[in-house]
Amino acid sequence: MFHSRDIVTAIEIGTSKINVLVGEAGTDGRVSVIGRGTAPSAGSVVKGEIEDMELAFEQLGTAIEDAANASDGMLNSTKSVVVVVTGCRIEAFQGIGSVVVKNPEHKVTNRERLEAHENARVLQLATGREIINSSESYFTIDERRIRNPLNHTANKLEAYVHVVHADAVRLENFRSIVRDSGFEEAHIDVAFSPLADDFGILSDEEREQGVLLVDFGAGTTEFVVEYNSGVQASGVLQVGFDHVCNDLSLGLDLHIDVCRKMIEDKTLQNAMRERREYMEFPSSTGRVRRIPLSSFETIIDARIRETFEIIRSMATAQGAPAVLDAGGVLTGGGALFDRTAPIFREVFDMSCRIGQPFEAGGALTGLDTPRCSTIWGALKIAAFYNELYAGQGGRGMFGNLIDVVDGVLNRTRLGWLNFKGARRG
Numbered sequence: 001m002f003h004s005r006d007i008v009t010a011i012e013i014g015t016s017k018i019n020v021l022v023g024e025a026g027t028d029g030r031v032s033v034i035g036r037g038t039a040p041s042a043g044s045v046v047k048g049e050i051e052d053m054e055l056a057f058e059q060l061g062t063a064i065e066d067a068a069n070a071s072d073g074m075l076n077s078t079k080s081v082v083v084v085v086t087g088c089r090i091e092a093f094q095g096i097g098s099v100v101v102k103n104p105e106h107k108v109t110n111r112e113r114l115e116a117h118e119n120a121r122v123l124q125l126a127t128g129r130e131i132i133n134s135s136e137s138y139f140t141i142d143e144r145r146i147r148n149p150l151n152h153t154a155n156k157l158e159a160y161v162h163v164v165h166a167d168a169v170r171l172e173n174f175r176s177i178v179r180d181s182g183f184e185e186a187h188i189d190v191a192f193s194p195l196a197d198d199f200g201i202l203s204d205e206e207r208e209q210g211v212l213l214v215d216f217g218a219g220t221t222e223f224v225v226e227y228n229s230g231v232q233a234s235g236v237l238q239v240g241f242d243h244v245c246n247d248l249s250l251g252l253d254l255h256i257d258v259c260r261k262m263i264e265d266k267t268l269q270n271a272m273r274e275r276r277e278y279m280e281f282p283s284s285t286g287r288v289r290r291i292p293l294s295s296f297e298t299i300i301d302a303r304i305r306e307t308f309e310i311i312r313s314m315a316t317a318q319g320a321p322a323v324l325d326a327g328g329v330l331t332g333g334g335a336l337f338d339r340t341a342p343i344f345r346e347v348f349d350m351s352c353r354i355g356q357p358f359e360a361g362g363a364l365t366g367l368d369t370p371r372c373s374t375i376w377g378a379l380k381i382a383a384f385y386n387e388l389y390a391g392q393g394g395r396g397m398f399g400n401l402i403d404v405v406d407g408v409l410n411r412t413r414l415g416w417l418n419f420k421g422a423r424r425g
Contacts, residue, residue, distance in 0.1 A: 007034075007077045008386050009067075009186070010378035011060070011178055012084040015045050015219025015240065016333070018059050019375045020067040022075045025383035033367065033379070035071025037063040047219045047238040048087030048193075050173050057177055064181055078186045080389060082382040083174050084374055085132070086193040086220050088166035090236050092318065094137060095120035097159045108141065108149040108157050116159035123163070130168040133192045135231035137162050147228050162231040164192045187389055191381050193374050194222040194234055197331055200377025201355040202226065210324035212348065213355065214311060215374065216334025218242045223311050225320040233318035237310055241334035244303045251299045252291055254281065268296060269338050297339075304340055308347040328352035331373040 005024065008031065012019040022035035044056035068075040097120030099112050121134050139146050141154035149157055175188050197215050198207075210227040219240040225233040245263060249256040258281070262268040271279060276293050283289040316322075327350040334340055335354050344352050357367045357376035367376055 005074070005077065006079055006386050006390075007071075007074050008080045008082075008379065008382035009075060009078045009183070010082050010084070010375050010382050012375045012378065013041070013045055013050065013056060013060065013174060013177070014084075014086075015041060015048060015217065015242065017041055018045075018056075018063045019372075020060075020063045020075075021375045021379045022067050022071040022078070023379045023383065024074070025080075025386045031379055031383035035067045035069075035075055036366075037066030037068070037070060039063040039066070045219070047240075048085070048236070049170065050177065053173065053177060057181065060177060060181055076182070078183060080187045080382045080386045081178060081183050081189070082196075082378045082385065083178050083188065083190050084193050084196050084378050085166065085171060085174055085190050086217070086222055086236050087238070088170040088174075090132075090164060090166045090192060092162060092164045092234050093123065094318070095123045095134075095161045095163050097121070097161060099157050099159075101154050101157055106153050106155060108152050108154055110150065112157050113139075113149060113159065116157050117161055120159050120161035121163055125165055128168050129165045130171055131163055131165045132171065132190050133164040133195050135162045135195070136160070137230040137232055138228060147230070160230075162234065164195070164234060187385060189381075189385055191378055192222075192234065193217075193220075193236070194224040195231070196375075196377035196381060197222075197355070197373045198224050198226065198231075198377065199380050200357055201331060201373045202329065204229070206326040206329065209326040210321055211326040212315065212320075212324055212328045212350070214308070214328065214330055214344070215332040216241055216307070216330065216340060217332045218334075221307055221311060221332075221334070223315060225315050225318075225324070227321050227324065233315045233320040235311075235314045235318070237307065237314070239307055239310075241332075241337070243307075244300055244334075244337075247299050247303050248296065252295060263337065272297065272338060300337075300339060301343060304334075304343045305347060308344055312348060324350060329355040331355040331370040333371050335370040 008023050008025050010021045018039045018041055020037040023031040023033050025031045039059045039062040042059055044052040044059055050056050097116040099116040101108055101112055121131060137160040139149040140158045141149050141152050142156055171190055178188055194213060194215055197213055207226040207229045213224050215222045217240045219242055221237045221240055223235055245256055245259040248259040271293055278290040278292050281289045328344055328348055330341055330344055330352050341352055354370055355373055356370045357372050
């Protein structure tokens with residue numbers, strides 16, 4: 001049972017739809033879903049970027065109203081909001097932060113760990129850039145690589161930190177539209193989409209053994225690579241599954257809405273499973289037009305394969321490990337298409353599973369789909385932030401740790417690990 005009514009909210013303003021998820025956060029870090037709302041983006045978002053602020057505001061308002069009703073008005077008591085972002089000219093770099101271990105025992109504590117982490121973030125960014133997430137990749141103590149430096153004796157600690165940054169003005173578009181939608185009194189944070197997926201659907205074993213997570217969305221495709229429980233690479237490609245529909249439309253001279261409908265209602269997938277020779281469509285002359293099913297398959301396979309090959313190149317360029325024992329995890333709406341997983345296995349030469357939310361407790365159901373991975377992970381992050389902000393109010397050692405780095409902790413799962421370590425201390 002929960003001992004307080006700490007309400008948190010996650011918001012995803014995506015290319016195809018806007019999602020709002022409301023939860024009740026417990027003191028044990030868990031969150032229970034109490035409300036949900038959705039609305040079509042209606043063209044207000046293109047490739048993860050807000051193109052029409054007024055229309056996006058209206059559609060977000062519809063989703064918020066649905067979520068507020070579903071939560072019996074508890075959404076209005078939200079303390080922490082996490083907004084998922086994926087456009088905003090997001091980029092990443094690996095920063096290196098050093099610190100001399102000065103305490104009498106020369107033992108690495110959370111103080112040195114957090115100071116090294118913060119030092120790794122201070123690489124000067126171009127004007128107008130803003131750091132949104134930072135995740136520890138690994139450490140070295142006296143030039144020896146190590147996963148967890150705590151309690152080791154050392155003279156010097158170095159933190160290798162994966163830092164995600166974005167265009168500050170475009171980020172503010174997301175924050176302002178949420179703030180103006182009734183969350184003026186709540187803490188509003190942003191999270192990079194694949195790191196929200198990571199938080200929501202990966203297991204500790206996968207993070208430890210090495211895993212590639214790919215979120216194949218409608219307008220964008222994001223990825224994150226974890227190894228030894230540290231983020232090694234991440235990125236976003238502004239190509240999504242809707243580009244498959246566009247390719248079909250152009251290549252086969254079909255209206256794009258027809259192509260979308262065939263995929264959404266699984267007409268095309270069923271035809272592939274039944275191994276039909278062709279698909280039939282009415283023509284302007286009144287005659288039936290027959291298109292070989294192989295033509296659909298060729299176009300779809302080419303686009304999906306190219307998308308994954310680009311993701312592979314992006315991960316390699318960031319130094320991601322070539323061998324990942326846990327394989328791959330596919331999520332997002334594009335993961336539901338039958339051909340996506342087989343092509344993933346061919347391109348990356350690894351096994352993969354379809355990822356979706358787990359441990360999504362609460363009165364509401366229907367979150368057990370790859371389409372909900374990001375919003376569920378964002379809600380879990382919002383619950384973590386709720387604890388973080390409570391700690392700033394004076395909760396012993398955790399509050400002191402925050403003071404060390406001016407209130408800026410690791411903005412993803414590793415921050416949660418730091419928090420748990422502080423509580424144990």
